[in-house]
Amino acid sequence: MALNRRQLLGTAAAAAAMTQVPRAYAQSDSIVVSSIYDQSGGLDVYGKPVADLVRFAVAEQNAKGGLLGKEIVLKEYDPQSNNQLYAQFAKRTALADKPAAVFAGITSSSREVVRPILRQAKTLYFYTTQYEGGVCDRNIFCTGVTPAQTVQKLVNHTMAKTGKKAYIVAADYNYGQITADWVKKFTLDNGGEVLNTEFFPLDVADFGSSISKIQAANPDFVYSALVGGAHMSFYRQWKAAGMLGKIQLSSTTFAGGNEHIALPAEEYNGHWICQNYLQELPGERNKKLVADFHKMFGEDYPYITELGMGAYQAFLLWAAAVEKAGTVDRMAVIEALETGISVDAPSGRVTVDPATHHTIVDVHVSEARDKQLNLIEKFEQQPPADTSAVCDLINNPDDNQQYVIEL
Amino acid sequence: MDFASILAIEILGSIAILVLISIGLAVVFGMMKVINMAHGEFIMLGGYVTIFGTTHAGLNIWFCILVLSPLIVGLVGLVLEWLVVRHLYGRMIDTMLATWGLSLAIVGLMTMLVGNTTTGISTPLPSVAIGKFSTSGHVFFLIALATFVIIALACLFKFTTFGLTARATTQDANMVANLGGNPRRIYAVTFGLGAALAGLGGGALAPIIGVIPTIGITYIAKAFITVISGGATVIAGNLAATSLFGTINQLFTYWYTPIIGEVALLVCAVILIRLLPQGITGRFFKGTI
Known part of the structure; x- marks a missing residue:
């Protein structure tokens, strides 16, 4: 390609101008983080509380004077429950905003896009969402619970109280x-x-006919891994068929x-669940969080969800790692997180597992009753045993995949 | 034996649900050849009318389901017919696009008004025990309601002047106009009737499903498949298609899994349309209504 003198000068000037931009940015007094969560579309019932919790976490940190003396600026994107928009926004924010960290994704499929x-x-x-486990990649930290952390506790609790015969709907x-x-697996392990x-x-x-089938099988308990709006009908029809309490x-x-919150309480009272976080958890740390959050979003906020708390706790871990590293540089922060950093979070102690990220x-078995989740039993410091069975980023730092965990 | 009867009830219940979600669409499509893509949203509106009528206005749930939902959604249908649909009669693709646009607008509007969260009310009916099984009393209500709707519609089309004029209008609108009828009015009332039936269906289903602005999508595909497979004859076609699909869906769900149940329904519909492109009533039950 032949260039004349004028074109060469023009290109050089443009190149010089481009190199100026990031430098100007780096000198500014703010740190950018991005959040990409569905605030509209079919998944918004999951995504909205998460986006709100990230907003809250940023505001709380800024009220404490920011991080490393700099203000944190939050760039928010709403992918509208659409994975194509996840791809578009992830690219845009990575290139245009140059964030120090991105918090993103409700479904596993959106995560595998981002x-x-x-x-x-x-x-x-x-x-930051609870998911099926197995992601192994040094650039990502998964702060939601995986099945090994919650399912085992709930299965054991339920079997101890009811009996040995399970029926699974998912x-x-x-x-x-x-x-x-x-x-x-956990049902069989438990005899x-x-x-x-x-x-x-x-x-x-x-x-209807599935509930009849359950009645015909006559199990001691039903375990549900049903998801989303249409599946909510299951709980209603379960009650309508007179099975609640039986x-x-x-x-x-x-x-x-x-x-x-969405269903009338008399349609679900008595279901047992197991999560990392419940809004009703005792302890000053959680009481303060709920009070502060309600100050920002109103007393009538439906519920601080498990998914939202996953994002809040992810932010706390990131902030602690930045403080420890003294910089927002990606590798320095990853290394700081990999020291097994832990924070005192509303759900209890939250610690990064260096090998799996x-x-x-802590996980909590609780009973849903009258729009509340009442704590029954607490299990402290549950490791992500499922993912650790397949993923070891200490010995294999270049790993980059989601394992399907063989049981 | 207990199980056989409970299964029979579930099958009848499943047929009743199909009837309630598709009969309004069948009326509009069968009588007017208008494909109403906003039908699912009419169902959704019916559900919301019943929910808000009972929880916010404190009205009796049966009054909401049987009167308020069909009335309000029927009025919405009349208004939309007057504003949009009446300008597009005879232009099938344009009507599809316009009603699809309406459906998106209604979903958007309801999301703005009530938020995108699932709401619901519980059925006041107790569960019914049959031997060691029990099932929802609401299923019996749905079966009774669907039966009533079918009989009432048959009487309407067969024994009233409106029904006669409406059937004549489907055959030859110009001739009806020549004889002093008013096809425009017939079309408007028919569209309103279709909307009212959708509203009734939505209201009746509200106690057993979770209502959310996007719930229409869950039902619209099944309603369409039922109507297309049934063919142009409104009541006989609808009854034939819903009975076939409801039975197949529930039996396969029972024998295998819900996934196979859905697949069996769709495979059955595909085969049916391939063999009977005019729908079931294109070959059988000719001359019925």
Whole structure:
């Protein structure tokens, strides 16, 4: 390609101008973080509380004087429950905003869209939703609980109180399938049997004959890994068929989408669930969080969800790591997180597991009653045993995949 | 034996649900050849009318389901017919696009007004025990309501002047106009009737499903499949298609899994349309209504 003198000068000037931009940015007094969560579309019941909790976390940190003496600026994106928009926004924020960290993704599929983009753009990524486990990538930290942390506790609790025969109903996609596998494993490990496992496509809303089938099988308890709005009908039809109180129902997904707020209490009272976080948890740390959060978003805020808390705790871990590293530089922060950093969070102690980049957390078995989740039993410091069985980023730091965990 | 009867009730219940979600669409499509893409949203509106009528206005739930939901959604249908649909008669693709636009607008509007969260009310009916099984009393209500709707519609089309004029209008609108009828009015009332039936369906389903502005999508596909498979004859076609699909769906769900149940329904519909492109009533039950 031949260039004349004028073109060469023009190109050189443009190149010089471009190199100026990031330098000007780096000198500014703010740190940028991005959040990409569905605040509209079908997943917004999950995404809105998460986006609000990130907003709250940033405001809280700024009120304490920011990080490293700099103000934190939050860039928010709403992908509208659409994975194409996740790709678009992840690229845009990584290139245009140059954030120190990105908090993004409700579904696993959205995470698998965002993860390679941010890895390539060398941008630190926090995935904060409870999910099926197995992600192994040094650029990502997964702060939501995985099945090994919650399912086992709930299965054991339920079997001790009811009996050995389980019946599993689950959503028909990878989260539901994998969770059902774990329920089966823990039931068998505990000396029980699984009478049947039924999967439901996400748009099925008529559960009549399935409930009859459950009655015919007559299990001691039903374990639900149903997800989303259509599946909420299951709980209603369960009550309408007179099954509530006759056969115990346990679930690690009930309440994740505010089912206990949306449904009338008499339709679900007595379901057992297991989560990392409950808004009702005792302790000063949580009381203060709930009070401050309500000050910002109003007393009538529906519920501070498990998913929202995952994002809040991810932010706390990131902030602690930045303080420790003294910089927002990606590798320095990752190394600081990999020291097994821990924070005192509203759900209890939250610690990064260096080998998996998942978290070690307290989990709580509780009973849903009258729009509240009442604590029954607390299990301290549960490791992400499922992901640790397959993922070791200490010995294999270049690993980059989501393992399907063989049971 | 207990199980056989409970299964039979579930199958009847499933047929009743299909009837309630698709009969309004069948009336509009069968009588007017208008494909109403906003039908699912009419169902959703019916659900919301019943929910807000009972929880906010404190009205009796049966009054809300049986009177308020069909009335209000029927009025919405009349207004939309007057504003949009009446300008597009005879232009099938344009009507589809326009009603699809309406459906998006209604979903957007309801999301703005009530938020995108699932709401619901519980059924006041107790569960019914059959041997060691029990099932929702609401299923019996749905079966009774669907039966009533079918009989009432048949009487309406067969024994009233409106029904006669409406059937004549479907055959030859110009001739009806020549004889002093008013096809425009017939179309408007028919569209309103279709909307009212959708509203009734939404209201009746509200106690067993979670209502959310996007719930229409869950039902619209099944309603369309039922109507297309049934063919142009409104009541006979609808009854034939819903009975077939409801039975197949529930039996396969029972024998295998819910996924196979859905697949069986769709495979059955595909085969049916391939063999009977005019729908079931294109070949059988000719001359019925």
